[in-house]
Amino acid sequence: MNVQDIDYEHLRNWVSIKVNEASGKKVKRANFDRSYLVNGRxxxxxxxxxxxxxxKNLFYYPDENNxxxxxKLDPLSLPTNxxxxxxxxxxxxxxxxxxxTDLFTNGD
Structure with a gap:
């Protein structure tokens, strides 16, 4: 698996730009959807x-404190812990x- 860290702020800005280009709408910072980070409480x-x-299971924090x-979450090569x-x-x-790994290695 090719693991690559992504700067979260950079991703937020990139998505905001793409949404604006496609729709003319601005994504409000407070409305940026965090539901795709699996280990966000x-x-x-x-x-x-x-x-x-x-x-919704698209990304994860490699360190929940950072x-x-x-x-990016790779369902074929799940990170441990x-x-x-x-x-x-x-x-x-x-x-x-x-x-x-407990949920997704049981054939789900």
Missing amino acids: NRKRYGVNNPFKVE RKVIR VMIYWKDNNNPDGMGSALL
Whole structure:
């Protein structure tokens, strides 16, 4: 697997430019969708109510304490020790969590 770090701010700016070019609309910084970062604990607030949402499981923080760098998630070569979070009303804190490898190496 070719792992490449992506500067999160650079990606945000790039997406904003592309959206503006395609639609003439501006993406507000506060509205930038973080739901595609699998190990972002705020996913439960962004409509990710199932860990298997392929369209949302796109990137991850290699270090959950450093929100400036992300990596593209490769489902065929999952990183180890990376959590995935989602909204789960059955848990007291409203969040479900598991290791990516525990969920996706069982044939899912």
